[in-house]
Amino acid sequence: MRCEVLAVGTELLLGQIVDTNSAWIGEQLAASGIDSYEHRVVGDNQTRIVAALRDLLSRADAVVVCGGLGPTQDDLTRDAIAELMGVELVRRMDLAEHIAAMFRARLRDMPENNLRQADVPAGGDAIPNPLGTAPGLRCPVGDKVVYAVPGVPYEMQEMVTDHVIPDLLRRSGESACIVSRSLKTWGTSESALAEMIADRVDAQTNPTIAFLARGIEGLVVRITAKGATEDDARALVEKEERELRSVLGELVFGVDDETMEHAVLARLQARDWTLGVAESLTGGLIGARIVNVPGASDVFRGTIGAYATDVKRSLLGVTASSVVTEDAAREMAEGARRVLGADVGIAATGVAGPTEQDGVAVGTVCFGIALPGRPVESLSWRLPGDRERIRQFSTISLLNLLRQRLDGLPS
């Protein structure tokens, strides 16, 4: 089974927005064992949409078209698919009623144009859109198929997950269930991680193991298994997960959508401990990441972004003569605990650049961790990259250190 992706939108060609949908769809296809050899972007031009669909279908079994389903005259995906099929568009009254109902629910008048979204090429089906007005389309073209989904990412994602992928798997005669799980890791290099799991990657055909570099979100090891039933597939994933975890150990900080801040907050919550932060080079970024997690208020007391040296002294009680030292980081972590009334205090100070500071090189960072009933720990690292990267890596590295220390405590 081979399925290509066609994104439609002049704004994509002009670089006014970046096409993230095609990559997302590509990832879902790959995870489902469906090949995808080409992604394309064309503008809002019916002739070119039709030509692209025809060309892609000449080599593939299916195409997912993304975008061009809106209500305006620029939205031509429906018309292009009808032209490709050699049929007329038919207005479906049930879809028109759904669209009108969504407008009524939002207390807004419906422009007449919006009824265009109820048009379906004769012989095609609509794919329901619970999150927006534009239904998707599933249209046979000979023995092949074109799916049309909206360009709005969350609407598109719901349709691809719930309808397009299952339909493709049905068409491929693939009766297997597919289950996938991502192990998220932090703390080693891409090449070292690849080497650690190389044997298992090479040995496997089911489950398969893929390796994704997600930058600041860590390195991801994705396990994908096929089974006759979902339980069979899940059992294969879980067996492989145990194998991989025995190799990767504490590098794994979470699975699937869990972020580093989730991992840290869950561990603190389990001990009923609160957290305070003191940060310098990151300027508030550590706090900002922590409050990404809904419910952070049960654990997170706050952050002191002490950027100026004398604020570190007056507010956090730093006495170390240089403020980019392990001593300073230790005092900042203690200060965060005391000033914010927290059980646990963490701190980061360092030089993000672009120039060195008081003779300390760019990329030098010092971390402090103050846990209840233990001496305050401090250590320093040298991080690569530019200002932005140093700040981002400082943030996630400090949170990861805290995670590891919490895991090392007696439960």
Added chain:
Amino acid sequence: MRCEVLAVGTELLLGQIVDTNSAWIGEQLAASGIDSYEHRVVGDNQTRIVAALRDLLSRADAVVVCGGLGPTQDDLTRDAIAELMGVELVRRMDLAEHIAAMFRARLRDMPENNLRQADVPAGGDAIPNPLGTAPGLRCPVGDKVVYAVPGVPYEMQEMVTDHVIPDLLRRSGESACIVSRSLKTWGTSESALAEMIADRVDAQTNPTIAFLARGIEGLVVRITAKGATEDDARALVEKEERELRSVLGELVFGVDDETMEHAVLARLQARDWTLGVAESLTGGLIGARIVNVPGASDVFRGTIGAYATDVKRSLLGVTASSVVTEDAAREMAEGARRVLGADVGIAATGVAGPTEQDGVAVGTVCFGIALPGRPVESLSWRLPGDRERIRQFSTISLLNLLRQRLDGLPS
């Protein structure tokens, strides 16, 4: 002149990374008056790269190929272009020496494989790469041309700006110079802004005016002019900029690469004032944005991320009974000034969701601004969107308010 974009890399098809290069190149082409009707992504497969190039060149004058110039056996762009041209690859000793020198400068051994990057299709030219080892390529195909550039964004951008675009303009016989400037705005809706400038957009052919929605970076109005000389083009841009500014007024916060945090820090620096922040729902994000600007330390004292209610009271001196009120925001702004020893204090408190808090609805935010010698100002807004969007919009909206207040003061 029509130029398409081909991105090469299996990791793009698999969604392991998102292709941002094609959008960037598309934006540069559009700004230079060069048409681009199609972007494509194919994997690391020589047959498919050649087929895509041939197909794209059948309709266009030029193609920019991005990626596949690395040193490994997966990097096939050079081979594909040679196949398309029907020529051999020739190893260029001057390029080999440049590559070896870059390795020596980094004190690293050069794997033999890296010399593949010195191979150029016979009849083609190399494009210098001052930032990396892989040179780009400019290769004639009949009366058309293929440019190859690396997938590393900053290497690619330098080559496209300095070599590809000027070469395309030369080939198009376009002797005009093109100058472009972006006016960045904040504070109105996309449709309202479009309406404000609709007359000028419709009336113009040189300069042209384009409208880009950049989400959290604001709405951008881009002016692009052609002239016989750079001075002529610049004069046209400046004339239009004056016209647009008279319509847009204080909505414009910066030009080109200037961010909102740049705008605010520059105004504070001009008055020799320092800044302190108190933030609740944003958790540190306001501080984190401010320290994005190199040299922020001249102005920025720090931020108090007072997430817990009793931290707002103990550290910032908030007495208001509810902490999501204009009174609380006012006290937080005063507290930030006092505790951080700053000339100017700003504060944000609110409910980011997902659920309401003490009867206050999700999206409610209160801002405080304390300027020297003036009563502390406070106001409240209702922002749309989810948790992340509310926090991001709170951050930039508060910074924009401060910018407008500073502009309103006697100089």
